[in-house]
Amino acid sequence: MSGYADTNVLVSTDWVKANLGRPGIRLVEVDVDTKAFDAGHIKGAVGFNWQTQLQDQVRRDIPTKAEFERLLSQAGVSNADTVILYGDNNNWFAAYAFWLFKLYGHKDVRLMNGGRAKWLAEDDKELTVEPTRVTPTTYSASEPDLSLRALVADVLAAVKTRSANLVDVRSPDEFSGKVIAPPGMTETAQRAGHIPGARSVPWASAVQKDGTFKSIDELREIYLKGAAVDPARPTIAYCRIGERSSHTWFVLRYLLGLKDVKNYDGSWTEYGSMVGVPIER
Amino acid sequence: MDHASRVYESILEMLPSEQNPSPLVRLNRLTPEGSELWAKLEWMNPFGSVKDRAASALIEAMERDGRLAPGRSIVEPTSGNTGLSLAAIAAVKGYGMRAVVPNKVPLEKKALLKLAGAELDVINDNLCPSPGMGDGAIGMARTHAKAQPDRYVMPNQYENRANVEAHIRTTGPEIWRQTQGKITHLFTSLGTCGTVTGCATFLKQQNPRVKIIAVQPSEGHDVPGIRNKNELHVTKLYDESLIDEVIEIDFERAYTGALELARHEGLLAGPSSGLIFEGARVVASREPVGMGVMIFCDNIFKYMSSMLKHLPALKEGTEA
Numbered sequence: 332m333s334g335y336a337d338t339n340v341l342v343s344t345d346w347v348k349a350n351l352g353r354p355g356i357r358l359v360e361v362d363v364d365t366k367a368f369d370a371g372h373i374k375g376a377v378g379f380n381w382q383t384q385l386q387d388q389v390r391r392d393i394p395t396k397a398e399f400e401r402l403l404s405q406a407g408v409s410n411a412d413t414v415i416l417y418g419d420n421n422n423w424f425a426a427y428a429f430w431l432f433k434l435y436g437h438k439d440v441r442l443m444n445g446g447r448a449k450w451l452a453e454d455d456k457e458l459t460v461e462p463t464r465v466t467p468t469t470y471s472a473s474e475p476d477l478s479l480r481a482l483v484a485d486v487l488a489a490v491k492t493r494s495a496n497l498v499d500v501r502s503p504d505e506f507s508g509k510v511i512a513p514p515g516m517t518e519t520a521q522r523a524g525h526i527p528g529a530r531s532v533p534w535a536s537a538v539q540k541d542g543t544f545k546s547i548d549e550l551r552e553i554y555l556k557g558a559a560v561d562p563a564r565p566t567i568a569y570c571r572i573g574e575r576s577s578h579t580w581f582v583l584r585y586l587l588g589l590k591d592v593k594n595y596d597g598s599w600t601e602y603g604s605m606v607g608v609p610i611e612r
Numbered sequence: 613m614d615h616a617s618r619v620y621e622s623i624l625e626m627l628p629s630e631q632n633p634s635p636l637v638r639l640n641r642l643t644p645e646g647s648e649l650w651a652k653l654e655w656m657n658p659f660g661s662v663k664d665r666a667a668s669a670l671i672e673a674m675e676r677d678g679r680l681a682p683g684r685s686i687v688e689p690t691s692g693n694t695g696l697s698l699a700a701i702a703a704v705k706g707y708g709m710r711a712v713v714p715n716k717v718p719l720e721k722k723a724l725l726k727l728a729g730a731e732l733d734v735i736n737d738n739l740c741p742s743p744g745m746g747d748g749a750i751g752m753a754r755t756h757a758k759a760q761p762d763r764y765v766m767p768n769q770y771e772n773r774a775n776v777e778a779h780i781r782t783t784g785p786e787i788w789r790q791t792q793g794k795i796t797h798l799f800t801s802l803g804t805c806g807t808v809t810g811c812a813t814f815l816k817q818q819n820p821r822v823k824i825i826a827v828q829p830s831e832g833h834d835v836p837g838i839r840n841k842n843e844l845h846v847t848k849l850y851d852e853s854l855i856d857e858v859i860e861i862d863f864e865r866a867y868t869g870a871l872e873l874a875r876h877e878g879l880l881a882g883p884s885s886g887l888i889f890e891g892a893r894v895v896a897s898r899e900p901v902g903m904g905v906m907i908f909c910d911n912i913f914k915y916m917s918s919m920l921k922h923l924p925a926l927k928e929g930t931e932a
Contacts, residue, residue: 370752371759458759515736
């Protein structure tokens with residue numbers, strides 16, 4: 332893992348196995364498939380449901396500070412804990428949860444490199460169906476750090492002034508406007524295409540076959556050279572609903588070490604439904 | 613057991629073997645001139661598909677090495693046919709069965725799995741183009757096997773050599789005997805690749821000049837149960853060195869091919885057979901095929917919802 336800008340945001344599956352049950356370490360599983368956790372999880376892990384627990388249930392928004400505090404308190408997470416996030420689909424929603432943890436000021440949060448699939452593929456790694464016994468805590472979150480989050484006003488300003496790198500992490504067909512969303516997805520938009528000036532770098536460009544992140548040199552080649560992301564300017568990553576872009580946000584902010592990277596969680600389902608905004612195809 | 617009278621003590625005695633081969637039937641109207649094409653009707657196996665061979669071999673292998681015993685259950689990722697064969701054999705032998713299926717599998721197959729007593733997990737695969745390890749059904753099956761090792765055993769048709777050996781032991785010798793060694797071309801699809809690897813291994817040992825031709829659907833296809841080469845990362849049974857040619861066919865022709873087979877040959881073959889036939893037709897139009905054998909994996913009945921989706925004209929005139 333050496334060479335990444337921040338070496339304290341990623342742990343290996345072997346590290347997780349070696350540290351199972353160690354006090355002060357909290358495992359949290361977040362999957363796209365919300366049935367996966369109950370079918371089997373790493374011993375001691377708690378599961379968060381992205382649909383019911385990681386977004387506001389009334390407004391379209393992230394959970395409020397109070398909701399986030401309640402969730403973490405009930406999950407037995409303390410402010411001083413090292414939180415290890417992992418999940419299916421190459422850590423899509425684990426990365427989204429990572430973004431929320433950072434947004435609400437958690438000090439030490441890390442992703443398990445390769446996610447659930449890598450753990451599953453390794454013969455020496457075990458899973459359990461036993462529920463994790465949790466002692467509730469009183470978790471205290473910070474005010475949300477909006478320097479990590481792009482709202483639509485930020486995006487429109489960036490389009491107007493062409494002042495930011497816009498990175499579209501969706502599939503090539505979504506970027507080109509051939510489809511509005513991948514087949515079968517319920518969250519969609521009114522229009523197809525992409526935000527003017529955006530570069531297409533599908534999220535999967537960042538990972539290797541085994542699900543772990545590519546080397547720092549490969550990532551530099553892909554994002555800084557290939558997609559001409561200028562590290563001196565602010566960067567906004569977006570996708571369809573903000574989870575795949577959390578994955579790329581993680582890569583840009585922590586592995587490549589860009590100073591100013593925002594995740595646009597409204598993403599295409601918001602932008603592609605607004606009246607009168609410019610769209611490119 | 614007497615295959616001549618076809619009287620059996622158990623359905624399992626009907627499983628295919630050199631003494632009880634699945635039928636080989638000649639195509640008489642759709643074959644390009646100067647060629648001979650024969651269809652091996654795998655739907656005549658007791659549980660309705662080519663997968664009866666792999667499923668019985670996988671179960672026997674797990675019984676032999678002690679991983680499967682009464683009171684335990686099988687868990688397996690499947691697009692339907694393997695699951696159905698496994699569930700039926702498990703029912704006969706008194707094992708439990710849990711099938712993990714991708715959501716795109718047709719409703720008929722899902723309902724059939726339940727009917728045969730399998731517990732069903734339906735997984736939303738292919739959310740977004742993803743590298744190597746994004747296959748949800750395999751991951752979920754592996755999750756059950758890892759999380760409850762006392763309860764579940766996963767045969768893993770994608771990695772288990774018993775899948776290949778089933779075809780070295782049965783399909784290959786059946787074809788060799790049925791064609792009296794005259795087979796020149798074998799046409800198959802790609803999935804776990806147990807069929808193609810096993811048949812090719814056996815047939816090339818008998819005659820290295822037998823051409824093995826894999827027919828694959830075009831990318832982004834909607835043909836249940838088979839794979840395009842770029843979806844083969846999930847299987848460890850694919851051996852490129854045994855395959856002489858891979859022919860790609862527009863996947864919609866799987867459905868029109870199946871329709872033609874029914875209307876002109878009386879063969880009620882499923883879409884993967886339709887695709888294999890179209891591949892064989894391409895080769896037979898290009899060069900004389902002395903004696904081509906096509907593996908017709910299963911019949912059409914499980915795919916009526918897919919047929920209606922791709923051939924909407926079939927719906928016309930079906931209501932008063």
